[in-house]
Amino acid sequence: MKTMQTNVVTPDGSVFDGQVEMVSVRTIDGELGILPNHLPLVTPLSIGAVRLKESGNVRLIALSGGFMEVRSDEVNILAESAELPSEIDVTRARAAKERAERRLEQAKQDNIDFRRAELALKRAVNRLDVAEK
Amino acid sequence: MASLKEIKTRIGSTKKTKQITKAMEMVSAAKLNRAQGKAESFQPYTEKIREVVASIAQGSEGASHPMLEDRPEIKKTGYIVITSDRGLCGAYNSGLLRETMNLIEQRHSSQDEYGLVVLGKVGRDFFKKRNMPIFQEITGLADQPDYSDIKNIAETTVQMFNDEVFDEVYIHFNHFVSAISQRVTEEKLLPLTTLAKEAAAEEASGPTPNYLYEPDPETILERLLPHYAESLIYGSLLDAKASEFGARMSAMRSATDNADNRIDELTLSYNRARQAAITQEINEIVGGAAAQN
Numbered sequence: 001m002k003t004m005q006t007n008v009v010t011p012d013g014s015v016f017d018g019q020v021e022m023v024s025v026r027t028i029d030g031e032l033g034i035l036p037n038h039l040p041l042v043t044p045l046s047i048g049a050v051r052l053k054e055s056g057n058v059r060l061i062a063l064s065g066g067f068m069e070v071r072s073d074e075v076n077i078l079a080e081s082a083e084l085p086s087e088i089d090v091t092r093a094r095a096a097k098e099r100a101e102r103r104l105e106q107a108k109q110d111n112i113d114f115r116r117a118e119l120a121l122k123r124a125v126n127r128l129d130v131a132e133k
Numbered sequence: 134m135a136s137l138k139e140i141k142t143r144i145g146s147t148k149k150t151k152q153i154t155k156a157m158e159m160v161s162a163a164k165l166n167r168a169q170g171k172a173e174s175f176q177p178y179t180e181k182i183r184e185v186v187a188s189i190a191q192g193s194e195g196a197s198h199p200m201l202e203d204r205p206e207i208k209k210t211g212y213i214v215i216t217s218d219r220g221l222c223g224a225y226n227s228g229l230l231r232e233t234m235n236l237i238e239q240r241h242s243s244q245d246e247y248g249l250v251v252l253g254k255v256g257r258d259f260f261k262k263r264n265m266p267i268f269q270e271i272t273g274l275a276d277q278p279d280y281s282d283i284k285n286i287a288e289t290t291v292q293m294f295n296d297e298v299f300d301e302v303y304i305h306f307n308h309f310v311s312a313i314s315q316r317v318t319e320e321k322l323l324p325l326t327t328l329a330k331e332a333a334a335e336e337a338s339g340p341t342p343n344y345l346y347e348p349d350p351e352t353i354l355e356r357l358l359p360h361y362a363e364s365l366i367y368g369s370l371l372d373a374k375a376s377e378f379g380a381r382m383s384a385m386r387s388a389t390d391n392a393d394n395r396i397d398e399l400t401l402s403y404n405r406a407r408q409a410a411i412t413q414e415i416n417e418i419v420g421g422a423a424a425q426n
Contacts, residue, residue: 009181011280011367013174029348042185043347044356067357069185069344078181080280080360 002036006052006075008061008082015082016061022053023075025068034070041070047122049130050077060085062130064123088131097124137410140403144396151392157221158385164276165312165378171277172309172371179368182361186328189350189357198354200362201325204300210247211268211299212237213290213322213366215306215373216256218272222377223384225307225315226255232317233305237265248299250290252283252370268293278374280367287363294323295359306369307376313383315376320369323362 003019024033026048034041045068050061066079100121103113214233216226241247248268251257257270271286293299301323308318321327346353 007177009178011175011178011364013171014177027347028352032347039345040343041345041347042189042353044353067182067185067353067360069181076181078178078360080284 001055003054004034004036004073004075006077008050008063008077008079010079010082012081015079015084016052016059018054020052020054020059020075022051023068023077024051024053025063025077027068034068034075037072038070040072041068043068045077045079047119047126049126050082060130060133062088062127064126083127083130085131085133088127090128090131093124093127093131096120097128100124137403137406140399140406144399144403147392147395147399151389151396154385154388154392158382158389161378161382161385162312165375165382167277168371168375168378169309172368172375175364175368175371179361179364182357182364183328185344186354186357186361188344189346189354198351198358200295200323200358201328201354203324203326207300209245209299210240211250211290211293211302211323212247213250213302213304213369214252214256214260215304215370216251216253216259217377218254218274220255221384222381225377225380225384226253226259229305229307229317230256230259232319236305236319250286252286268298274370276374276378278367278370280364283367283370284363287366288359290366291323291359291362294362299323304366304369306373307380309372309375309379312379315380320365322365325358325362328361 001021003021004023006016006018006020006023007014008016022033022035024031026032026046027043028046032043045063045066047064050063052059052061062083062085063077063079064081066077066082069076069078100117103117104121212233214229216229220226237247244266248266249260250269251260251267252271252274254272257267257272260267269286269289271283274282290299290302294302301321304320304322306318307315310316
């Protein structure tokens with residue numbers, strides 16, 4: 001099957017670099033799957049899991065927002081943070097989740113702390129999802 | 134001349150100091166290596182963002198964004214100053230702070246015209262003592278900081294520009310030239326006018342792929358530009374950290390060399406003093422014997 005070069009880069013260095021058959025991501029508008037020879041595309045990503053399909057295996061990466069740039073034979077994902085399941089600190093994510101949930105109960109809806117806690121919760125849940133799959 | 138015992142004590146203490154400076158030199162060299170590696174692995178990230186922004190800016194839609202344009206009137210200027218938390222690194226901090234003070238004094242007549250965002254304890258204490266307006270500060274950064282460590286301060290600073298608290302933002306740090314030399318550097322962070330210029334230059338040099346934008350170029354710029362500015366702050370921090378270790382390494386090396394010289398001098402005067410004492414003793418014996426005859 002045709003493959004394309006895929007890079008997942010964060011400010012702290014490269015997380016993934018290799019050939020994959022399909023990339024599927026969550027954009028701010030919904031899920032998006034990319035196959036080789038896609039038209040050049042740029043899109044922002046929301047907090048979610050990236051799925052990289054390589055020779056039958058699916059590799060998951062937990063992403064905390066970022067961008068994807070697609071060229072015909074190359075996909076670049078730029079993320080603030082990206083972690084492979086093995087790199088995720090489950091206890092820390094769980095603690096973050098609980099903390100965020102507590103804050104959500106206390107904070108008022110329109111307040112900036114509320115939005116922050118909401119994002120923190122999303123990130124934590126996403127990490128846990130990826131780690132447990 | 135100092136007594137034999139005194140000189141011996143001084144040789145001993147200088148030797149101990151030398152051990153410490155030597156160890157610090159080696160530790161800094163190791164940290165410098167890692168800091169350089171970190172700065173390198175960060176490069177591709179900004180490169181890519183720059184490429185994408187450039188290609189959007191040169192697209193036929195002519196998408197624009199307030200972060201890319203100069204403001205007509207500059208009411209307040211923000212300065213991000215990156216210093217270290219600890220001393221013992223030669224002129225690393227003092228050179229930078231002196232330069233920053235000079236520039237601020239030249240450009241601004243009152244404290245209402247500028248605000249400071251300070252990274253590092255040395256800079257914070259320096260500006261605090263002079264009662265200068267510090268808007269934000271962060272101290273106790275790790276030697277090899279992660280992006281998440283400064284994400285908050287970077288985000289807030291960029292937000293301050295967008296909220297028009299600041300109309301332009303400069304960043305001051307020691308740029309890493311080589312392991313033995315650093316240069317005090319001022320870079321204009323916001324607005325990102327250089328980026329727009331580079332994009333225009335690239336357009337002249339050749340075509341880049343014609344991207345589809347999902348959902349549209351404006352939304353992408355809206356999200357991409359703050360990211361880019363934040364990552365530039367992080368990049369400068371990594372650069373400054375590498376410089377810090379370089380500066381500390383050379384400061385410690387010259388301290389070690391000085392200690393070596395000092396030990397040589399002291400050993401010489403110790404030997405002289407010992408010789409003088411022996412000669413005097415012989416004289417006394419000879420004198421005593423002569424008196425008996």
